[in-house]
Every structure is written in C-alpha cells, then in structure tokens.
Amino acid sequence: MNYRKASILLLIVLLVAFVTPVTVAANFEKAYTIQSSTISHQYSLTNLQPPLLLTRIHNQKVYVSIPASLISYYGNLTHTVNSDADYAQFITPQAVAPIADALLKITDKLPNSDEQFANAVLAFVHQIPYNITNPKYPVETLAENMGDCVGLSILAASIMEAGSLDVVLIHYIDVNPQHMNVGVYLPYTPVFNNPLMVPTSFSYDNKTYWTAEATPGSDWKVGDQSPELANAKAIMIPLNGIEQSFPPIQASASLNINLLSSSITVNPSQEAASTEVNGERAITLSGSITPAMPDQTVTLYVTSNNDDGNGVSNFYTAVTDSEGNYNLTWNFTTSGTYYVTASWNGASNYAASDSQTLPVFVGPQSYVQFDSGTYNYIFGQPSLAAFATQPMQGANNFLSLPLTANVTLSYSFIVLQAGQTISNVQTVNVTVPAIGERVLTPSGKIEIVQIPAHNETVPLNVPIGLAPLLLPDDFNQTIDNQFCFVLRNNNAGNYSLDFNGLSEDDLSSMHAYASITNATGTVKEDAWYHVTTTIVGNASITNLQNGNGTIIESTSSQNGSNQTVLLVTNNEDTAIALQNLTIQTQNSVAQPLQPTQKPASSLGGKNLALYVVVSAAAAVTVAAALYVRRQRKAPSKQGTIQARS
Numbered sequence: 001m002n003y004r005k006a007s008i009l010l011l012i013v014l015l016v017a018f019v020t021p022v023t024v025a026a027n028f029e030k031a032y033t034i035q036s037s038t039i040s041h042q043y044s045l046t047n048l049q050p051p052l053l054l055t056r057i058h059n060q061k062v063y064v065s066i067p068a069s070l071i072s073y074y075g076n077l078t079h080t081v082n083s084d085a086d087y088a089q090f091i092t093p094q095a096v097a098p099i100a101d102a103l104l105k106i107t108d109k110l111p112n113s114d115e116q117f118a119n120a121v122l123a124f125v126h127q128i129p130y131n132i133t134n135p136k137y138p139v140e141t142l143a144e145n146m147g148d149c150v151g152l153s154i155l156a157a158s159i160m161e162a163g164s165l166d167v168v169l170i171h172y173i174d175v176n177p178q179h180m181n182v183g184v185y186l187p188y189t190p191v192f193n194n195p196l197m198v199p200t201s202f203s204y205d206n207k208t209y210w211t212a213e214a215t216p217g218s219d220w221k222v223g224d225q226s227p228e229l230a231n232a233k234a235i236m237i238p239l240n241g242i243e244q245s246f247p248p249i250q251a252s253a254s255l256n257i258n259l260l261s262s263s264i265t266v267n268p269s270q271e272a273a274s275t276e277v278n279g280e281r282a283i284t285l286s287g288s289i290t291p292a293m294p295d296q297t298v299t300l301y302v303t304s305n306n307d308d309g310n311g312v313s314n315f316y317t318a319v320t321d322s323e324g325n326y327n328l329t330w331n332f333t334t335s336g337t338y339y340v341t342a343s344w345n346g347a348s349n350y351a352a353s354d355s356q357t358l359p360v361f362v363g364p365q366s367y368v369q370f371d372s373g374t375y376n377y378i379f380g381q382p383s384l385a386a387f388a389t390q391p392m393q394g395a396n397n398f399l400s401l402p403l404t405a406n407v408t409l410s411y412s413f414i415v416l417q418a419g420q421t422i423s424n425v426q427t428v429n430v431t432v433p434a435i436g437e438r439v440l441t442p443s444g445k446i447e448i449v450q451i452p453a454h455n456e457t458v459p460l461n462v463p464i465g466l467a468p469l470l471l472p473d474d475f476n477q478t479i480d481n482q483f484c485f486v487l488r489n490n491n492a493g494n495y496s497l498d499f500n501g502l503s504e505d506d507l508s509s510m511h512a513y514a515s516i517t518n519a520t521g522t523v524k525e526d527a528w529y530h531v532t533t534t535i536v537g538n539a540s541i542t543n544l545q546n547g548n549g550t551i552i553e554s555t556s557s558q559n560g561s562n563q564t565v566l567l568v569t570n571n572e573d574t575a576i577a578l579q580n581l582t583i584q585t586q587n588s589v590a591q592p593l594q595p596t597q598k599p600a601s602s603l604g605g606k607n608l609a610l611y612v613v614v615s616a617a618a619a620v621t622v623a624a625a626l627y628v629r630r631q632r633k634a635p636s637k638q639g640t641i642q643a644r645s
Contacts, residue, residue, distance in 0.1 A: 025068035025069075025354060025357075026068065027065045027066055027067050027068065027351060027352065027353070027354075028064075028065070028066040028068070028071065028142065028143040029063070029064065029065045029066075029259070029351070030063075030064055030142070030145065031061050031062070031063050031064070031258075032061070032062045032063075032064065032124050032127050033059055033060070033061060033127070034059070034060050034061070034062055034103065034106055034120050034123050034124060035059055035060075035123060060106055060255060060256055061255070061256050062099065062102045062103065062124065062253055062254075062255055063253065063254050063255075063257070063258050063259050064099060064142065064251055064252070064253050065251065065252040065253075065259050065346075065351035065352060066139050066142060066143055066251045066252070066352070067249060067343050067352040067353060067354045068354055069249065069299075069301055069341045069343045069354045070095065070139055070247070070249045070250075070251070070343065070352070071139050071140060071143045072301075072313075073247060073249075073301060073313060073315070074092070074095070074137035074139050074140055075137075075140060076303075076313045077137065079134060079135050079136075081135055084171055084235055084237050085237065087135075087150070087154065087169055087171070087180075087237050088169070088237060088238070088239050088240075090135060090136070090137050090138070090154045090158075091154060091157055091158050091161060091239050092137055092138055092139075092158050092246060093158050093159075093161040093162035094162070094246055094248075094250060095137070095138060095139050095158070095246065095249075095250050095251060096138050096139070096142075096155070096158050096159050096162055096250070096251055097162040097250055098250050098251055098252055098253040099124070099159055099162070099251060099253045100121075100159045100160075100162035100163040101162075101163075101253065102253040102254060102255040103117060103120045103121060103124065103159070103163065104117060104163055105255050106120055106255065107120050112188075112191050112192070114165060114186060115184075115186055115190055115191060115192060115222055116192070117160075117163050117165065118160055118165060118184045118186075118212060118222045119192055119221050119222055121156050121159045121160050121163070122156060122212055122213070122214060122220055122221065122222070123219075124159070125152050125155055125156045125159075125214045125216075126214070126215075126216040126219070126220070127216070128141065128142070128145055128146060128147055128152060128155075128216065129145065129146045129216070130146070130147070130148065130152070130215055130216055130217070131146035131147065131148065132148045133146060133147055133148055133151055135150055135151065135154070136151040136154070137154070138154060138155040138158045138159070139251060141154070141155045142155065142251065148215075149179050149180045149181065149214065149215050150180045152214035152215055152216075153169060153180045153181050153182050153214045154169070155214070156182050156212065156214040157169060157182045157239065160182065160184065160212075161239065165184060165185070166184075166185035166207070167182055167183060167184050167185065167209070167212075167239065168182070168183040168204060168209055168236050168237055168238055168239060169181075169182060169183070169236075169237035169239070170182065170183045170202065170209070170211065170234050170235070170236060170237070171234065171235045171237055172229055172232040172233065172234050173232075173233055173234075173235060174232055174233040175228065175229065175232045179229060179232075181211055181212060181213045181214055181215075181225075182211075182212040182213075182214060183201075183202055183204070183209030183210065183211060183212070183236065184209060184210050184211075184212045184222050185207050185208065185209050185210075186208070186210055186222070187208075189223070190210055190221065190222045190223035192221050192222070193221045193222060193223035193224050194219075194220075194221060194223075194224050197223070197224050197225070199223030199224075200223060200224070200225035201223070202234060202236060204236040204238075205236075205238070209236070210222050210223045211223060211224065211225040212224075213225065213226065247299045247301070247315040247317075247343075248297050248299055248317060248345070249299045249343045249344075249345055249352060250345055250352070251352070252345065252346045252350070252351045252352045254349050257349055259346070259349060259350065259351035260349055260350045260351065261350070261351060261353070262289065262290060262291065262344065262346045262350040262351060262352070262353040263289070263290045263353050264287060264288070264289045264290070264298065264342050264343065264344045264353050264354065264355045265287040265288055265342070265355055266285055266286075266287040266300070266340060266341070266342035266355040266356070266358060267285070267286055267287055268283050268284065268285055268340070268358065268360065268414060268416055268575070268577045269283065269284045269286065269414075269416065269526060270283055270284065270416040270417045270418070270525065270526050271284045271286075271526075280331040280332065280333050280419075281331065281332055281333065281362075281365065281418045281419030281573065281575075282329050282330060282331045282332070282418065282419070283329075283330055283360075283416050283418050283575050283577075284327065284328070284329055284330070285300055285327075285328045285329075285330050285340060285342070286325065286326060286327045286328070287325070287326060287342055287355060288320075288323070288324050288325045288326070289320055289324045289326075289344050289353075290324070291324070291350070292320075292323055292324025292325075293320060293324055293347060294320055294321060294322045294323075294324065295319060295320065296319065296320040296324070296344060296345070296347060297317055297318075297319055297344075297345065298317065298318045298319070298320060298326045298328075298342055298343070298344050299315050299316070299317055299342070299343045299344075300315065300316045300317070300318065300328060300330070300340060300341070300342050300343075301313060301314070301315050301339075301340070301341045301342075301343065302314050302315070302316070302330065302332075302338055302339070302340050303338065303339045303341075304334070304336060304337065304338045304339075305336070305337065316328055316330065326342075332362060332418075334362070335362045335363055335364045335365065335394045335395050335501075336361075336362060336395045336398070337359060337360070337361055337362075337395065337398045337399055338359070338360040338361075338362065339357050339358070339359055339360070340357065340358045340360055340577075341354055341355055341356075341357045341358075342354070342355040343355070356579060356580075358577050358578065358579055359398075359399060359499075359577070359578045360575050360576070360577045360578075361395070361398040361399070361483070361499060361501075361571070361575065361576045361577075361578075362395075362418060362574075362575045363394050363395075363418075363480075363481060363483060363501060363570075363571025363572055363573070363574045363575070363576075364393060364394030364479055364480065364481055364501075364571070364572055365419060365572070365573060366419075366572040366573045393478065393479055393480055394479060394480035394481055394501045394571070394572075395480060395501050396480045396500060396501055396502070397498060397499075397500055397501075398499040398500065398501065399498070399499045400496055400497070400498045400499075401496060401497045401498075402494070402495075402496055403487075403494075403495035403496060403497055403535065403583070404493055404494065404495065404535075405493040405495065405535050405536065405537055405538070406535065406536055406537070406585065407534075407535055407583050407584065407585050408532065408533070408534045408535075408583070408584045409497065409532070409533045409534075409535075409581075409582075409583050409584075410530065410531065410532045410533075410580070410581075410582055410583075410584075411530075411531055411578050411579070411580060411581040411582070412528050412529065412530045412531070412578070412579050412580050413528070413529055413531065413568070413576055413577065413578050413579075414526065414527065414528050414529070414576070414577050415483075415523060415524070415525050415526070415527075415568065415569045415571075415574060415575075415576055416525060416526060416574065416575045416576070416577065417525055417526070417573060417574065418573055418574055418575040419573040426460040427457050427458060427460055428457070428458060428460045429455055429456070429457055430455070430456055430458055431453060431454070431455055431456075432453060432454055432455070432456055433453050434450065434451060434452050434453045435450075435451050436448045436449070436450050436451070437449045437450075437451055474505075476504075477503060477504045477505050478503045478504075478505055479503055479504075479572070480500075480501035480502060480503050480506075481501065481503070481570050481571055481572045482501065482502045482503065482504065482506075482507055482567055482570060482571070483499075483500070483501055483502075483567070483568055483569045483570070483571040483574070483576055484499075484500045484501075484502050484507075484565050484566060484567045484568065485497065485498075485499060485500075485531065485542070485565070485566040485568065486498040486499075486500050486502075486514075486563060486564075486565050486566075487533060487535075487540055487542065487557075487563065487564045487565075488562065488563050489538060489540070489557065489562040489563070490562075491562075493537075495535055495540075497533070499576075499578075501571060507565075507567070510563065510565065513561055513562060513563065514561050514562075514563035514564065514565050515555055515556065515557060515561045515563070515564045515565065516555075516564075516565040516567060517542075517553055517554075517555035517564075517565065517566050517567065518567045519544055519552070519553040519566060519567060519568050520567055520568065520569055520570060522544075522546075522552050522553060523544075523568045523569055525574075527546075527547060528547055529544060529545065529546060529547070529568075530544075530545040530546075530547075530549070531543070531544055531545075531566070532545070538557070539556070539557055540556060540557045540564060541554065541555070541556040541557075542554065542555050542556070542564060542566055544566060544568075553566065
C-alpha cells in the first residue's frame with residue numbers, strides 16, 4: 001500500500017466539471033452481482049462433526065451511482081497516514097449507507113443474517129479489481145474501480161458499519177508485504193466459511209472478531225484467512241468515533257432496479273444578499289430538482305483556491321420546498337475565484353445528480369474613503385492592519401483558458417452585487433496643534449521635524465471593530481477592480497482567454513498594444529449576458545449580447561494588436577458568475593474547454609507598502625498620527641507510514 005503525502009485538490013477535479021457545463025460531469029455508475037444463500041437442509045454424519053449445510057443460491061443485482069461532486073469532495077480531504085489510528089478517518093458509513101441498505105434487503109430475512117450480510121459485502125467488494133493504490137475513501141475506491149487491501153478493507157468496513165455490524169480493521173505488520181483485512185464481530189462461529197479452513201478470529205476488547213478478507217483473490221467468507229497470514233502479528237484498529245462532519249450526499253443504490261436519472265440546477269442572484277454583516281458579503285444561490293420533491297436536502301459545494309494555493313472546499317445545505325425549489329444565502333469574505341456545485345441525493349430509485357459547476361469571481365471589497373488634505377482614510381480591522389491592503393487589492397487573474405485558432409468560444413455571465421460600502425460615517429473638522437516629530441534621517445541621525453498647526457477632516461464615530469488606515473497616494477489607481485475578458489494572441493496559432501481584474505494603471509499601460517472596449521455603461525447587475533468569440537487565423541471578433549440576443553458591444557483585433565479587452569464592470573463589491581462555457585471548432589459540435597491554470601491568489605501579485613494604524617480614541621490624535629508614515633512590509637507569503645499489500 002502506498003500512502004498519499006498530500007491531499008488531492010478538489011479544485012482540479014471541479015475545473016474538469018466546470019468546463020463541461022452543458023452535459024454536467026457524469027456520475028460513476030456500475031452494477032454488482034450478489035449471490036445470497038438460503039439453507040435448504042442441514043445434517044450431521046456423527047455427533048462429533050459440525051453440521052453440513054445444503055444451500056440454495058440466488059443471484060441479485062445492486063445498482064450503484066455516485067455523483068462526481070461527492071468523489072471530488074472526498075478527494076480533497078487529507079489522505080495522509082501517520083499511525084495505524086489514522087486509517088479510521090477513511091471509514092465513512094454515511095456515504096455508502098444506501099449500498100448497505102440494498103444488501104440488507106437481500107440478507108435481512110436469512111438465517112445468520114449478520115454473517116450473510118457481511119458475506120454479501122465481501123461479495124460486493126470482491127468484484128473490484130485489485131491494484132496497489134494510495135489510501136482511498138470508499139467512494140474513491142468505487143469510482144476508480146480498483147483498490148489494494150487497505151482501500152478494499154476500508155470500503156468493506158464502511159459498508160458493514162453502515163449495516164450496523166461491529167467491525168475493526170486488522171493490520172498485519174510482520175509480513176512482507178504488510179496486509180490489512182476486516183474483523184467482524186459475531187457472537188458465534190461463522191457458518192458459511194470455507195469448509196476446508198478453520199475459522200480465524202482475534203480477541204479484542206472482550207469480543208471475538210472473525211477475519212474478513214476484502215481482496216478478490218478467492219471467494220473469501222467471514223472467518224476465512226489466507227495461510228500466508230497464519231501466526232502473523234496483527235494490530236486491531238478500532239473505528240470508534242469515525243464519522244466526522246461529512247456532506248449529506250451519498251452514493252445511490254437500488255436492488256434489481258436500474259436507477260432513474262434526476263437533475264438539479266443552480267443559479268446565482270443578488271436577491272436578499274446585498275447587505276454586509278460583520279465584513280461578510282453574500283450572494284443568493286437557488287435552483288430546483290427534477291423530479292420535483294419537497295423536503296429534499298440539497299448540498300452546495302463551494303471550492304476556492306484564494307489563500308495559500310491549496311484548494312479549500314466547504315459545503316452548505318438547503319431544503320427544497322413543495323415545488324422542489326431551494327434557496328441559500330452564501331456568505332464570503334475573500335476576493336478571488338470560487339467554484340459552486342449543487343448536488344442532490346436522489347430518492348425513490350432516482351440516482352443522485354450534480355448541477356453544472358459555476359465559476360464565481362469575487363472582486364475586492366469597497367471601503368469608506370474620504371479626503372483629508374493629501375491623505376485618504378480607509379476603514380479596516382486594526383488587528384489585521386499588516387495584511388489589510390493586500391486583500392483590498394483584489395485578484396488580478398481569476399482564470400486562464402488556453403485556445404487555438406479557428407474556434408468559436410461562447411459563455412454567459414452575470415454581474416451581482418455582493419456587499420455594499422459602509423455609509424453614514426460622520427466627520428468633523430478639527431484643528432491639529434503644531435507638533436515636533438522625531439524622525440530618523442538616512443544618515444542615521446534623529447532630527448525633530450516641526451509639523452505646523454493645520455485643519456483636518458476626521459471621522460467622528462468610527463464603526464465598532466473598525467479603525468482608520470492611511471493608504472498609499474496611488475492606492476485607488478492600483479486596485480484590481482476593473483473586471484475584463486482578455487483575449488491574448490500568443491502567436492503560432494495559440495491564444496488564451498483570461499478573466500482578469502485589472503487596475504486603472506494596468507488598463508492605461510495596455511492601450512498601446514490592445515484593443516479595449518468599455519461595456520460598463522451597458523452591462524447591468526443581476527442580468528445574464530452572452531459572449532461569443534470567434535478566432536480565425538490571427539484575427540478575432542468578440543460580440544456581447546443581452547438576454548434578448550441583441551449585440552450591444554463588439555470588439556475585434558485590429559492594427560496589429562495582440563490583445564482584445566472587453567471591460568464589463570467595476571468589480572468592487574461585485575461577483576461575476578459564468579455558465580455554459582463551451583468551444584466549437586470548425587465543422588464540429590461544441591466541446592468543453594479545459595482550463596490549465598488555477599485561479600490566482602486574491603493578493604493579486606502586488607506588494608504594497610503598509611502604513612501605520614492609527615488609534616480611533618480621539619479625532620485629534622488620529623489626525624496628528626496620520627502625518628507620520630511608518631512603512632511596514634507585508635509578510636510574504638508530514639510523515640507517512642509505508643506499507644504494501
């Protein structure tokens with residue numbers, strides 16, 4: 001068994017899902033054949049021998065479907081194993097509970113039903129091909145349709161736990177390679193084990209756990225154990241407290257009936273989401289399920305890559321109303337790129353389903369500003385002063401997509417209000433008395449600089465939890481608050497489409513080599529627009545259409561410009577969502593795009609000078625202190641057990 005040293009980023013998987021918006025990422029689906037046994041007769045040749053059982057075999061089908069979003073979610077969790085106890089983190093009964101329910105329908109009425117259920121689980125897992133892999137969560141093993149002794153044992157133990165069996169993991173450590181299987185508690189000696197083998201068990205916690213081999217080398221039953229493991233030293237791994245905070249979405253499963261398809265949609269809007277609470281901003285996510293059912297739990301996954309380069313995935317839940325509709329307010333605080341996917345478990349033999357994944361680009365937050373002489377004030381949390389100006393800059397590059405010539409690219413976007421500036425901050429004019437300030441000169445001497453008396457406009461009442469900060473003089477020109485679609489001709493028939501947040505300085509410097517169209521006067525909030533870009537050779541044309549299909553702006557490469565820029569909004573306090581991003585080559589059907597670049601950090605690549613935080617205790621003190629700039633530099637941005645089976 002090889003163990004993963006770092007977590008898989010859900011973002012990478014969701015990028016694939018995002019670029020297939022029309023068809024939506026497909027579920028994993030597979031049918032498994034389960035043989036169940038009923039005892040038709042039992043007899044004994046002598047009183048000293050165990051009874052011989054005549055059984056009747058029944059073949060049944062278990063159909064399984066797993067939504068891509070659930071596989072992606074578990075792929076983003078940690079897969080590192082530092083000790084035997086860490087194996088328990090992979091046991092996720094909730095995710096595979098429907099599979100357990102289907103198997104229980106086969107075995108519940110049978111004699112020795114607990115043993116028969118455990119054997120049905122083994123028969124299910126034995127249909128997955130053996131292959132050495134990194135440690136996997138059960139839904140990953142199912143979706144990849146392969147696993148080693150650890151992955152298959154974790155899957156089997158999770159299904160058994162979901163079926164209310166008492167199980168442990170058994171780790172054999174003094175064999176080469178090391179091995180793992182499952183221990184199943186039964187209050188009796190197994191009945192259906194291989195008659196040529198003596199049932200094997202281990203005592204743990206005053207209970208007897210019978211071995212259950214999950215690998216497909218033989219038709220193993222509970223109590224069977226490979227002769228190679230005889231007398232091997234085994235460590236019992238309890239599964240107490242295994243279930244963590246996981247999303248309610250599960251694998252779908254049905255017995256002898258193929259699962260029906262279902263669907264779910266997700267749409268962003270600014271309805272009831274324009275207010276700002278405690279620095280959080282928000283948009284509304286809503287949609288519906290088909291078939292329409294009430295009281296169904298919908299899970300919304302939100303993935304970001306905005307802070308440290310590692311994908312971060314959160315999930316939220318909503319409940320459908322009588323018409324199958326749901327609604328959720330999603331709060332966020334950081335600018336950058338997010339990916340939103342809605343998922344539904346399905347019900348009544350309907351498979352689970354995912355919506356298309358929406359990229360959501362969140363611009364920088366606006367702040368209260370007012371002039372006082374040659375200075376700007378801005379409100380920010382004083383405890384985070386050293387970091388305050390970095391997130392205020394916004395993201396420079398939200399997403400980059402590679403393109404070639406002779407294609408047509410299309411997508412839709414919506415601009416949403418996502419917060420609002422704090423208003424009604426009262427100010428007062430004060431006279432600051434003359435003061436002598438000690439400063440350190442470049443030569444290393446301390447001199448007294450006389451600051452004459454002067455008048456200042458200062459905040460009278462600073463909002464609770466906020467304080468004024470002094471900004472660089474050019475701060476407003478360097479904020480990445482101009483949201484643009486930038487088509488770049490990289491020569492040799494290679495293009496790229498970048499979704500950028502550019503500053504006024506950036507745009508000014510681009511005029512010499514780019515064709516820029518400003519559509520900010522025509523693009524309105526909370527309305528969908530459609531963009532079509534056609535690239536032929538070294539020429540391109542981009543059309544912006546409103547909801548009625550009318551072209552309202554058009555821009556093309558001209559005069560040798562290697563970039564065309566469509567400026568659509570000032571994205572302070574704004575979020576821009578995309579949907580239905582597709583590419584069509586000549587004489588072909590629409591194909592999904594494949595983004596290759598992760599969203600840029602919300603820091604935007606800028607290293608801003610940070611200035612002194614001033615106390616809000618008294619207006620005069622604030623104004624006087626702001627005269628002295630003290631530049632502060634922003635801070636720049638596991639072991640694993642080895643085992644094999």
